Amino acid sequence: MTGVLPVALNDATKVLKVLLEGGKEYVCVMQLHGPAEPSMVESVLAEFQGEIYQRPPLRASVKRTLRTRTVYYINLLEAEGRLVLFKAGCQAGTYVRKLCFDIGQVLGTGGHMKELRRTRVGPFTEDVALASLEELAQAHDQFKEGDASRLVRLLQPVEDALALVPKMTVRDSAVDAICHGADLAIPGIFSLEKEITPESTVAVFTLKGEAVSLGRALMSTEDILEKEKGIAAKTERVVMKPGTYPKKWRG
Numbered sequence: 001m002t003g004v005l006p007v008a009l010n011d012a013t014k015v016l017k018v019l020l021e022g023g024k025e026y027v028c029v030m031q032l033h034g035p036a037e038p039s040m041v042e043s044v045l046a047e048f049q050g051e052i053y054q055r056p057p058l059r060a061s062v063k064r065t066l067r068t069r070t071v072y073y074i075n076l077l078e079a080e081g082r083l084v085l086f087k088a089g090c091q092a093g094t095y096v097r098k099l100c101f102d103i104g105q106v107l108g109t110g111g112h113m114k115e116l117r118r119t120r121v122g123p124f125t126e127d128v129a130l131a132s133l134e135e136l137a138q139a140h141d142q143f144k145e146g147d148a149s150r151l152v153r154l155l156q157p158v159e160d161a162l163a164l165v166p167k168m169t170v171r172d173s174a175v176d177a178i179c180h181g182a183d184l185a186i187p188g189i190f191s192l193e194k195e196i197t198p199e200s201t202v203a204v205f206t207l208k209g210e211a212v213s214l215g216r217a218l219m220s221t222e223d224i225l226e227k228e229k230g231i232a233a234k235t236e237r238v239v240m241k242p243g244t245y246p247k248k249w250r251g
Contacts, residue, residue, distance in 0.1 A: 001116045001118060002116075002117050003119055004121045004125070005118070005121075006121055008158075011239055011241070012158040012161070014238070014239050015158055015162060018165055018201065018203075018214065019122045019124075022121065022122030024120060024121055025118070026087070026117065026119065027077070027116075028087075028088065028113060028116050029115040030084040030085075030111050031112055031114040032109045034082070035081075035082065036107050038076070041079050041107065045076055049071050050071060051068050052070075052071055054067060054068070055067075057101070069090065070094075071090045071094065073088065075087050097116070100113040123160065124160075131154045136154060138150070139151040165203040166193045166196045166201075166217075168184065168189055168193075168203070168204050168205070168232070169189070169206070170190060170207075170212065172207060172245055172248075173249075175206055175212055175245040176245045176246065176248065176249065179241065179244065181235055182235065182249070183215075183234050184204060184232050184233040185230065186227055186228065186232050189232060190207060192221055192224060194221050196217050196224070198219060199216060200216070201214060201217075202215050202216070202217045203215075206245070210240065212239060213239055214236055216233060218230075218232060218234060
């Protein structure tokens, strides 16, 4: 497999959970084991859009139990002979090679994955601001020679990785307490997004748009707006270093 592979440095590794659990997009070449009309292939692909049942393949890093996964879209790009090129956006944990096998079974021809390219991970797509391994190697060589300019241009802020995560913005007075592991109380919230639900992952930001932490929401947006006190989110991963903002709490 080729394509998008986010790599995090230093404290940014703490947000990789978001990317691992986020949606993915793939472009796949499927090899059918028998002839099939493109119109029939397109019709069968449509049957695999939405919630599907999938059992991980034999060579997998997880237990082979039947589970549900969501395919957000699956579009036929080209079909020539027994080769089928399609693009699919899917929930994390969806095995495309098993998807190819199942599509082949429904078509009655059999099939397997021939080539796979990951074109999106969460908010990162291969056509926007990403670097090849060759570019990274060249930038690193220049860095070792004392020139960090090229490497700096290739690196992206940790906030970019949190672009699709529901956000809570906190007051400056609450930042350092959260950096020391405190949970987020309602009085410390300045604003929040509408789609927050209990148990969902939330990203906590400063008023300047800096990432502070990742947390687990304990209330919905509506509950937070209605209440004046209480813990809105449990802090799980702190991204910002303590002391970045002045301490305004009592130990």
